[in-house]
Amino acid sequence: MCGIIGYTGEGDPVMDVLMTGLSGLEYRGYDSAGVAVTDRARSSGDVSLFKREGELSSLEAALPDGSVDGAAGIGHTRWSTHGPPSDANAHPHTDCTGQVAVVHNGIIENFRELREDLESAGHDFESETDTEVVPHLIEDALAAGESPEEAFRTAVARLEGSYAVAAVVAGDETVYAARHESPLVLGVGEAGHFLASDVPAFIEYTDRVIYLDDGEFATVTPDGVSVTDARGNTIETSVETIAWDPEDAGKSGYDHYMLKEIYEQPDAIRGCLRERVAELSGSVEIPELDGISTTIPTVDARDGRPRPIQFVACGTSYHAALYGARLLRDRGVPAQCFIASEYATERVPVSEGTTVVGVTQSGETADTMRALREAGRAGAETLAVTNVVGSSAARECDHVVYIRAGPEIGVAATKTFASQQVALSMLAAALTDGGSQGLVQSLRAIPDGIQRVLDESDAREIAREYVDSDAYFFIGRGYDAPVSLEGALKMKEITYKHAEGFPAGELKHGPLALVTDRTPVFATITDHAEGDVSKTLGNVKEVEARGAPVVAVTDRRDLVEPFADHVLEVPSIGPAQTPILANVQLQLVSYWVANELGRSIDKPRNLAKSVTVE
Template identity: 80%
Template structure:
């Protein structure tokens, strides 16, 4: 993994399109980048052959076939690849590019994609993990194929090479090669002298772009949104042939499939920085508008009702009242998610439990139906920003196989989760480029609040008023925050603690995750009551504790309980930062206060989270970190 771009069209602009596409995929995280272009037919005696995959601009032996594949790739950022490109453009009608996040083998020029066959006439890029690559590698080596990298991907061009040598045409050779792969993959290939990009997917995303002057494929829409907003989403088991004049989708036997073209509702400006220094800061500031979009047409203030049309067919009541088999009991709801989305799922499960629904949250990587009771009565909700998170997709597929009714709560229209689940609810946060999720977390929380209301009591006037107050409350935080000053005071700290109770606990966990992701400093977040069960041993005068204390605290004595936890850390000399809507009640127990407006017991923590996002951002900024592309992390984790 991590990002794929492909283009067929205007031969004078292939390289420019590929580099633009790779730039649009940088947000996903990567440690090397590369491109391959299939050159048009030529006379081998009069034109030099291209490189054999490894180092940019290194000549290989002259080719004996018409056309060739030119490959350039480099470890490091995209700028390193651009610096390595020769003067002048490389002509060609088809090209592929890749940003790699290391899985097999360390970052290096040799391990960077694209990878080629022995002759250098086939180039391949791949996301995912080929589980049987060692077996295939041994088989191909026995046939005389030589390998130059540590990657699992390199077996694919050699499989293609073997099928071409046996007389297969490129499309048939590609299908046969892919049929030998086990695991997850999105794979794309070009062949010398051919103006087609061949692609296939299995449990790793690929989307096609339908343009006027050519056609595209990519891991994600931002790679080509500058050129077209018309897309086709590839499903598992489908193959695509992309040419300058059109695209064709086929099954594994080569039979053409009917497809529909969808139009993306956002434009290239939505994915820009709009004058901000970082995408993350821009996206933090976009949260009021993102939440307004999430609420649009789903809440009715006059009637005090919440209606999520996508969930109209979902009932949490066991059995059916019409056939006399209704028990009146509520069906169990199981949330599956990873990372930030898991913290949102914890929040959503608590909302449902307070409405009497038996709801649990599971880390998707730990969710297996042989250990978790799942049946046709179960409702499984997958919370995933991208809709492509491998662990979450696997969990949802297990739930499906066990007969559960599945709901995807995602930000990406047409994503795998959206297409595979029985129902889908979109959070409508718009494109999020920064690796560290910000506006999508807030939008997930709001969407989960509406989901909980829509599936239970239908909402109330007080609920709707609170939801409507969230965007203005966040804007007030953004306008009045003193998070930057707090960040400057604690920028040299080696560790941070984040604590909270009730609905504040998931926010504390998310605050710690943000601090870890973008500052590379140690941070822990947990329910405040857990302090005395171990973490207190790590608290020192150099360990700032961020205590989220809003009116969401569980029980009438919730605030007094967390104040007791605060005094525990103060007794050890730790500085305390209170994030609260009750500064008069907690100010005397804190060294600093980050104030938020009160917008209702379940929703004020959403505003508190914005303060914690800003603290992490400004600490990372003071440290000079790569905020939008933190080391070792990918935006969409498409491997388990």
């Protein structure tokens, strides 16, 4: 959600870097974009500012002919919170003098009080945003004789809420930045230095990064970067090297990132499994959790009772967490799953023996981070399951398991969901019996199983047949239930069609009233539990009696085909693993429906890749 890029240096032209950076952040979702550049002549003139509602192409059209030279610059892709999409509400925002420009992610909770004070002091505002108070606060501090860095610190000290904020001042070659509960990362280059909300913004220029923690400030100059605390004390930082190749973030000939990422799933899962499963011994060993059984025992040594594990997550990650909780329950561990945004308000009991697992692709999801922080304060052990090395979740939790899916650009998660399921399968084994040869064989069969689905799927033909449907239902039981929920979410996200997913047994408790001959039902039916296939087939008969077409996603064609209009077949690789393959069929159906409808598949309306506000 929202994207920040900042740059200063003697290398590439500032405007070129900013526009390249904004392009690299488009996947996060946005409705306007803008840039601000300071004069290389170090004059006291205005900051050059360009911003437009709409896509990046609108901003590009607004730029003057030729390159806009500059000493330092900041750019932003906005996803509206305070005020609708418009040129005025787009970032960057400036002060009354036009000498200070600011970009900001997050929400400033006390902006109304600050704005009222500033307006009373004679400041004029041009937008409806919370962000605009920041440049005016800096303006006041500059007028009081403070240096640009001092003025920036003074302004930030008055902010309440969440923020990643960056500023430039006319006549200065420095970009100033700070973060609190919203991500910022610094890029260390050869002839210039960067800051951004995410690595893809500058990965074309450097793979050397420094991650900022909450409460830290950064100054980025042509000569280097420095990190300090709120009092200005220098913080020693380490430079990490990102393992992403810039080519990994390209489309590689595919029409959409989403389709590319669906087809990347076999390799993503091989990466997730690598050096973590041993086929000969049948064991699962996650190196980053070495010795975890001593810190997260699943059995209380005092009374022999299993210790509770709580999952917190949002959206697609929540569906993965539902899957993970069931895996643990099937192994005798009392595991629960909570929507992260509701976790604190539900007042969920947390004891010293509780482990709270946050599942978050980006490692920056605001609701999940809040839940993890609340759990940590209550005395729980915390563990992050995430894709991003160096993310807030990875740094703040007691333990971390990386899913190793590689960069995912499409807003609708695909390969990260499958990789989360695989990582949680290994986590469940690591926390309990350490795995078995049967489990390891099933896990190793997933990449080839997905490849077979990709090679043989009839999803495109089914999508064409049902593209004009009024709505879509997705049902399943057991391990199929989270996959059905995810199938419905994918359909909603990228087709803008109404879709519902629920455990199959819930069909008769209300949703059946909506079933017609124009509401196809996608029934995921894999053979993972005694009686589940026959029970779900009973639900299939219920919708067929109301005239609804049925598409079965199954590894039991022999049992299911007589009751379905279409069958999307998957290989049978194991009770808990076959549903991972079924999910791929549902991803393909949603993709091809959206493609037939001409939707913006990689950047669906109103959605953001990383949701960094609560």
